[in-house]
Amino acid sequence: MTKTLSERIALFTDKHKNTGKQFLPVFIALKPDIELALQDGWTVYQVWDTLFAEGKITCSYQWFRTLVNRHIADDKKQRINTGIKKTATTDQEGFRFNSATEKEELI
Numbered sequence: 001m002t003k004t005l006s007e008r009i010a011l012f013t014d015k016h017k018n019t020g021k022q023f024l025p026v027f028i029a030l031k032p033d034i035e036l037a038l039q040d041g042w043t044v045y046q047v048w049d050t051l052f053a054e055g056k057i058t059c060s061y062q063w064f065r066t067l068v069n070r071h072i073a074d075d076k077k078q079r080i081n082t083g084i085k086k087t088a089t090t091d092q093e094g095f096r097f098n099s100a101t102e103k104e105e106l107i
Contacts, residue, residue: 023067031071
């Protein structure tokens with residue numbers, strides 16, 4: 001007797017549960033080296049290819065990109081955003097846009 005699609009999906013998800021989380025500890029351990037390589041100008045693919053060839057990372061390139069975007073790119077965005085907020089609050093004399101128009105200025 002063949003199983004229904006729902007039963008097959010349930011079996012598949014049980015077998016492949018949390019497969020992405022198994023790569024996270026290795027990535028976090030290598031994160032300083034990865035950040036340094038990216039700052040030196042190497043591409044994400046070159047970093048992944050080298051680590052994959054050395055056997056240090058076994059995840060796919062797509063998953064490696066996801067990890068880089070989640071854990072390295074987010075850190076950079078936070079640093080940039082906090083820097084912008086600090087400078088924006090200290091700069092009080094700047095251009096201010098007034099959206100209300102006055103009739104005298106239009107004539």
